[in-house]
Amino acid sequence: MVTLVDGSEASLLQYLAKLSGVDKVGADQRAAMLGTRSIKTSSKSWAIDMAIRMVDLTTLEGADSEGKVRAICAKAVRPDPNDFTVPSVGAVCVYNDLVKIARKNLDLNGGSHIPVAAVTTAFPSGRASMKVKIQDTRDALTDGATEIDMVIDRGAFLSGKLGLVFDEIKAIKEICGERAHLKVILETGELVTYDNVRKASFIAMLAGADFIKTSTGKVTPAATPPVVLVMLEAVRDYYLQTGIRIGVKAAGGIRTTKDAIKQLVLVNEVAGPEWLNPQLFRIGASALLNDLLMQRMKADTGYYSGSNYVTLD
Amino acid sequence: MSRIDVKKTYKLFIGGQFPRSESGRSYEITGADGKFIANPALASRKDLRDAVTAAKSALPGWSGATAFNRGQILYRIAEIMEGRRDQFVAEILALEGGTTKAATAQVTEAIDLWVWYAGWCDKISTIAGATNPIAGPYYNFTIPEELGVVGVIAEQKESLLGLIAAIAPVISTGNTAVVIASEKRPLPAITLSEALATSDLPAGVLNILTGKVSELAPWLASHMEIDGLDVTGVNSKIESELRIAGAENLKRIHRFNKAQSPERMLAFMEAKTVWHPIGV
Numbered sequence: 001m002v003t004l005v006d007g008s009e010a011s012l013l014q015y016l017a018k019l020s021g022v023d024k025v026g027a028d029q030r031a032a033m034l035g036t037r038s039i040k041t042s043s044k045s046w047a048i049d050m051a052i053r054m055v056d057l058t059t060l061e062g063a064d065s066e067g068k069v070r071a072i073c074a075k076a077v078r079p080d081p082n083d084f085t086v087p088s089v090g091a092v093c094v095y096n097d098l099v100k101i102a103r104k105n106l107d108l109n110g111g112s113h114i115p116v117a118a119v120t121t122a123f124p125s126g127r128a129s130m131k132v133k134i135q136d137t138r139d140a141l142t143d144g145a146t147e148i149d150m151v152i153d154r155g156a157f158l159s160g161k162l163g164l165v166f167d168e169i170k171a172i173k174e175i176c177g178e179r180a181h182l183k184v185i186l187e188t189g190e191l192v193t194y195d196n197v198r199k200a201s202f203i204a205m206l207a208g209a210d211f212i213k214t215s216t217g218k219v220t221p222a223a224t225p226p227v228v229l230v231m232l233e234a235v236r237d238y239y240l241q242t243g244i245r246i247g248v249k250a251a252g253g254i255r256t257t258k259d260a261i262k263q264l265v266l267v268n269e270v271a272g273p274e275w276l277n278p279q280l281f282r283i284g285a286s287a288l289l290n291d292l293l294m295q296r297m298k299a300d301t302g303y304y305s306g307s308n309y310v311t312l313d
Numbered sequence: 314m315s316r317i318d319v320k321k322t323y324k325l326f327i328g329g330q331f332p333r334s335e336s337g338r339s340y341e342i343t344g345a346d347g348k349f350i351a352n353p354a355l356a357s358r359k360d361l362r363d364a365v366t367a368a369k370s371a372l373p374g375w376s377g378a379t380a381f382n383r384g385q386i387l388y389r390i391a392e393i394m395e396g397r398r399d400q401f402v403a404e405i406l407a408l409e410g411g412t413t414k415a416a417t418a419q420v421t422e423a424i425d426l427w428v429w430y431a432g433w434c435d436k437i438s439t440i441a442g443a444t445n446p447i448a449g450p451y452y453n454f455t456i457p458e459e460l461g462v463v464g465v466i467a468e469q470k471e472s473l474l475g476l477i478a479a480i481a482p483v484i485s486t487g488n489t490a491v492v493i494a495s496e497k498r499p500l501p502a503i504t505l506s507e508a509l510a511t512s513d514l515p516a517g518v519l520n521i522l523t524g525k526v527s528e529l530a531p532w533l534a535s536h537m538e539i540d541g542l543d544v545t546g547v548n549s550k551i552e553s554e555l556r557i558a559g560a561e562n563l564k565r566i567h568r569f570n571k572a573q574s575p576e577r578m579l580a581f582m583e584a585k586t587v588w589h590p591i592g593v
Contacts, residue, residue, distance in 0.1 A: 303535035303536060303537065303558070303561065304362055304365070304535070304537060305537045305538075306369075306536070306537035306539075306562075308537065
């Protein structure tokens with residue numbers, strides 16, 4: 001393994017200073033151009049099933065209850081109860097205190113292969129002491145989470161304290177160890193520029209993230225195609241330097257099959273086909289799954305389905 | 314120097330917006346004299362799907378509005394159409410031919426139809442509802458309610474009157490609608506959509522597509538989100554095909570021959586029965 005930074009703030013800053021900038025106009029145009037690709041018939045069916053396998057089925061509301069989590073766990077295992085051929089989703093994503101309930105219900109429904117992801121480190125704002133963030137993560141791990149979605153301290157990032165951001169991610173990564181995958185949420189909607197997104201992506205990857213994730217879903221804009229493109233370029237560049245493939249999770253604002261397929265086109269064209277699997281690309285969503293299921297029914301039956309034929313979440 | 318013509322782009326009406334067809338297609342329509350008139354958008358099945366989505370999301374708001382409020386909005390549509398009377402007359406003359414007198418009469422009748430159905434909005438449940446006698450300590454009421462999203466293939470001959478005779482009763486009761494305009498004479502429908510956009514009607518309650526009935530109608534009939542279908546505008550051969558396509562989700566499919574009739578409202582309503590214990 002190639003070591004790009006030695007862990008000191010000085011070496012981190014030195015590395016980041018050498019990062020190439022992002023051509024904003026170019027990124028916007030490329031994302032828009034790739035968005036016009038037309039994916040039809042058998043390719044579309046493949047893409048729909050792949051997208052279902054990539055969904056992190058998410059419920060992150062203040063009103064979440066045990067019943068709600070039970071319902072999404074059943075749905076995660078068998079998204080369409082009438083059709084056995086629909087694959088399970090990639091993971092279930094819940095708040096920290098509901099991890100135990102999610103794990104239990106997934107296992108009860110025959111979904112022991114589906115990981116539970118927990119959002120930690122004072123999600124979504126990340127405004128808490130390091131002590132609290134660490135305890136937050138430990139709780140989730142104890143309850144059985146095997147994926148941790150942490151948020152970075154955007155305030156520190158924007159005021160230039162990049163070493164602090166790096167150290168926090170590194171500390172959480174140490175707690176996760178081998179027990180859990182670490183996804184680092186950049187909250188791109190608050191990072192203002194694409195250059196910042198690229199810089200934050202590299203900080204996260206250098207600090208040990210297994211995934212970099214666009215957003216919490218609580219801030220707009222979220223996973224816009226150009227932002228995902230910039231992050232995919234970052235993981236590609238990181239792979240070229242180190243030989244390590246880091247995953248990307250697009251979350252927030254992906255509601256339709258069309259949006260999801262656009263993301264898959266980006267993955268294939270920017271990072272490469274190796275990233276087209278749930279180990280390296282995820283889509284954080286709740287409403288998206290119903291649209292994917294309706295499109296799948298349309299492909300099977302030949303007529304448009306309706307919202308009466310999927311679950312209300 | 315002569316002035317350059319400002320030519321109009323005729324577009325679809327979906328979810329309160331005026332998009333072109335996603336397919337980028339358009340088709341040519343000619344007037345009664347065979348001369349070129351316009352290139353309206355040729356809607357695709359994806360436009361239709363978008364329209365159904367818009368209609369479905371507009372449904373809770375529109376059916377949840379009070380019947381009185383819906384009546385006010387229908388009346389407002391009549392007011393706005395009145396201001397565009399000359400445009401409607403000119404379009405009917407160009408597309409259907411005939412006399413100015415006949416065209417004017419059609420527009421007048423169409424506007425009056427809105428007023429007529431506006432009046433019905435808060436009366437239909439009184440007329441068609443009932444208090445049912447039952448053997449038990451309950452009040453028992455039957456109340457007609459909206460059906461859901463209704464597909465409309467309006468009458469093709471009288472392009473404005475046929476259209477309004479179909480859509481006014483459907484939306485007066487709280488349904489939302491996806492409408493396929495007259496294929497050869499779509500201009501009054503497009504002008505109507507411009508009137509609707511400025512008449513307090515919530516976005517998505519009426520969605521108007523222009524294009525080929527033979528292309529769009531089967532998708533409308535088989536769409537599981539559509540609960541009822543008005544097939545007044547198609548011939549009996551196509552009607553039977555649509556009835557077969559619509560059987561999957563037991564769509565209510567009707568054909569009408571009268572413009573003014575509360576039956577047109579009731580055809581796309583559903584009876585809800587409520588049991589209420591006496592003394593509670």
